Amino acid sequence: MEDFESALGRSSPNPKFIPDGLSFDAIVKNETPVPCSLNDFMDYLVFVEHQAEDLQFYLWYINYIPRWKALSARQKALSPAWEPGKAIKGPKFRLIPQLNNQKRGEKLHKILAHLKETDVEEKPDEAETAWKCPPIKTSFSPDDDFARPGTPPPQKAVEPPKPDWFTVQPFRNEYCGVVKHYIVGTSPRALRLSDKDREWCLTAAPHTTHPSALLPAFLAVEENLRSNLHPAFIRWIRSNANPASMYFLRTLGVLAVMIGMGLDAMLILSRLSRFIRIACVVFWWPGFAVFIAACKSLCLLLHFRDVRELRPWEIFPGDKEAEGVKDVYSPSPQAVSASEKEAEAGVSFVGTHSRKNTGDSTVSEGGKGGNGSDPLRKPSMRTFGPKNDYTDTRWYHLYKKRSLWSKIMDQTTPVQNPTLRKMQDRTISFAVVWAGVLSTVLAVASVLAPEMKMLKM
Structure with a gap:
């Protein structure tokens, strides 16, 4: 990840009041002790800012980059990079518009160049690239089933069957699940993207699982996290009272x-x-x-x-937030690799950050063998899950009933x-x-x- 971080750079330097020990990168890597850990940052985004989906998508993307880079050249060839000049369908045949400002546009091209360098240029087998991308719709909805959205046209009896182009792409099922969760505007965890960024992602995602397809969304999320949410979190966490x-x-x-x-x-x-x-x-x-x-x-x-x-x-332990909750919007388990199954189970971030700074809540009060709450397994730390809503949680109702003096x-x-x-x-x-x-x-x-x-x- 070091080379990707160097290509990404920083959207803006840390404000003067934020020390290096509490920088955004240190928190995302979970190198900061409680109460400034990654888990605390996520809690702040869920319960205070109500923008947890930004960090959820960010964590998935930075974890997806090394997994993509670990693929073989044959697998990468199935999902080529999405270029800024790719044409899209519309009332008029036009090019995808550039990003919001020149600075973001320069960063996008820089990262695209870095991703191209990591793709090993090796000629794939002709049997794997003999087909073209079938016509795929460019609109998504949270209820769509992306396991096998379409099959190739019927082949002649004398020809050997060809694999489904859509489903053989690496991480296709997981990729479409992420699009349903974060890119589609009507999704429970929809990101707050501009029309241009959302148009780019929805147009590119059906054709490739390359990280470049969702790069505009990542840049928008990363800029918001670094420039707005992270400084606000540091100001808030500085307080020692409610x-x-x-x-x-x-x-x-x-x-x-x-x-x-x-x-x-x-x-x-x-x-x-x-x-x-x-x-x-x-x-x-x-x-x-x-x-x-x-x-x-x-x-x-x-x-x-x-x-x-x-x-x-934090006052009421054993809350519903930390318990296992069914991921009602998770993609179909069919054709999902082992790594993708880990992502659905909520363990895709292991390796991205350590677990030493997330508190002692990994063991339940019942001792060994109990269903203890693991802060890196709760719904807000999973890529796929329900809406980031806490109004039906136990602590919320119990805290509202407390007297003013007890607060x-x-x-x-x-x-x-x-x-x-x-x-x-x-x-x-x-x-x-x-x-x-x-x-x-x-x-x-x-x-x-x-x-x-x-x-x-």
């Missing part, structure tokens, strides 16, 4: 500042020494620090304890990622320093205020 706790802390910070203001007003109206007014800093500094940190979604107390609150879906006092767990801890340290330092500056300004202004001597104290 929204209910953040609202409570902001209110508490404002209340502390207001108490300090009231005490300062009383001291100004009194006959006491003006230097006593500096005591109001006891309320101002912590109040401002708590408020500023809460605006950055951090709790000072939890940070000093080096813990974070559990997310709502504020959620369970906690240690922060295991040192890089994330350093990010939080910088944010807390920023909050404490600015709280000190604001408190100092208020204290100086209070001391310089004239004595009113209206209250006897």
Whole structure:
């Protein structure tokens, strides 16, 4: 995969606030500890952003590239690369339009050139290429059966039977299943693609299983993940408390500042020494620090304890999300190779990333032999599966029934990622320093205020 990643490059550099230890590539390879693992990223996309299909398709594609490269030249010849200049059918005979912008167009041609280099140029047997692609429809629907969509025209009795061009293509059944799931606009896991990208993919997919057929969709997904979803995930994961706790802390910070203001007003109206007014800093500094940190979604107390609150879906173990769910949209098992069966079973990503950073949920509470929840086997981590919907899950309904106080006092767990801890340290330092500056300004202004001597104290 290293050569493909070098050809792919980066759509844009990481924002300055994201350290290298939490980069997109590190998370996708599952090299980052909890709570910044690949499994946590997927949970965020499912439960917060509602765009999990982007990462699901991305993981399938980067796993498909090395499997395609491992094919023999004879197998690759059955599915040639799809060129940008291939003609498509329509009201007018025209060429496939170029991608959305020049930068993406240049990246597409670069990757196409790389894929061509990996295809060994070896002349296949004539028996395998003696037929042409039969007329195949260029529209898909999630209910289509792609096991054998058509058969060759009847042959003369004296001629030997020829293999079905459509089904002998490598990974054809899996490929069509991916098109049904992610490219067809009415599919439960349909990607948010432009009309041009979707037109390219739907036109090319019936003719070849070469990775280039779905390359525009991959580039669109990769750009969205790197530029939008990954930075949003880092900002979100930096928080060590849930929204209910953040609202409570902001209110508490404002209340502390207001108490300090009231005490300062009383001291100004009194006959006491003006230097006593500096005591109001006891309320101002912590109040401002708590408020500023809460605006950055951090709790000072939890940070000093080096813990974070559990997310709502982490509080209730054994949820339906982690249990085996039938892949209602999986393709037909006929004519599927062993590797494709692994993909349908949800294990196609083994080798793409490690399992060491996905938590300890691979063993059930019942011990050995139980049906424990494996974070790399749940439906959201599988290529084929139902819609990414969590409204019928157990944790969702149980968490809604909890009281406000119980949500504020959620369970906690240690922060295991040192890089994330350093990010939080910088944010807390920023909050404490600015709280000190604001408190100092208020204290100086209070001391310089004239004595009113209206209250006897």
